[in-house]
Amino acid sequence: MITQSSPWHAYAAQITDRPTGRLPVPRRLQWTTHPATGPGAEAFGISVRGRHLLELGCGPGHSAAYLAGRERAHVTAVDLVDLQIRRSREHYGHLPDVTYLTCEALRFLRHSGGRFDGVYSIFGAIGLTDPAVLLPAVARRLNPHRPLVFSVPHPHRRTGTIPTTRAARPRADVLALPDGTRHPLVRWELDVAQWSTVLARNGFRLSQAQEFTDPRRPRSPATLLITARRV
Ligand SMILES: C[S@@+](CC[C@H](N)C(=O)[O-])C[C@H]1O[C@@H](n2cnc3c(N)ncnc32)[C@H](O)[C@@H]1O
DSSP: OOOOOHHHHHHHHHTSOOOOSOOOOOSSOOOSSSTTSSOOGGGGSSOOTTOEEEEESOTTSHHHHHHHHTTOOEEEEEESOHHHHHHHHHHHTTSTTEEEEEOOHHHHHHHSOOOBSEEEEESSSBTTBOHHHHHHHHHHHBOTTOEEEEEEEOTTTTTSSOOSOOSOOOEEEEEEOTTSOEEEEEEOOOOHHHHHHHHHHTTEEEEEEEEEEOTTSTTSEEEEEEEEEEO
């Protein structure tokens, strides 16, 4: 399996906010699990003003709205769940420089046109799709030397220790939803060395790996934020 869709439909229906009409443009970019931690748009390592960015797995669209509305980037944001895209458009569709599309990330990368100056994912498609398949598709759509930035759940978040496997294999996980249902999914939970290797194999150079702890659970890192450059 290279992609998975079904748990995210139930997630969209239960976890994220209801469509509520227009929302104010968010005040900051949220790469981590806690609002007060992590960098903003400087994580891209370039000025994003006037640049064409692509978000893979945008959920309700807040990050794309921030980057278009406050940083003046031109943003295309995709999510495989139509409810998320309807929500995004209802919240932020009035902004001139953001386009929200219902599409699976790999499908979008392979079957649409154009190139981007930056690609990003915030707990989105990267980490939920086989990186050996997704990264080459990203590389084909990203201009040389431009950034790929993504945050994923930290691979050591449960134990605080290093996993025993050295292979970049997916791990079975469960999405537990408020209605009590539990949805199986797989995550590619790589450590920094494994990300560095898989990025290098697919046309990128890892430039920075940052980990962030959620103050509500201070014993283990919660978020891994990776910045890479297209070579
Ligand atoms: C945990 S949510 C994060 C949403 C958003 N990035 C945020 O930070 O609020 C994961 C999102 O990724 C989307 N997603 C998962 N796999 C995807 C894929 N292969 N292509 C496009 N979207 C995907 C899901 O539908 C969901 O909206």
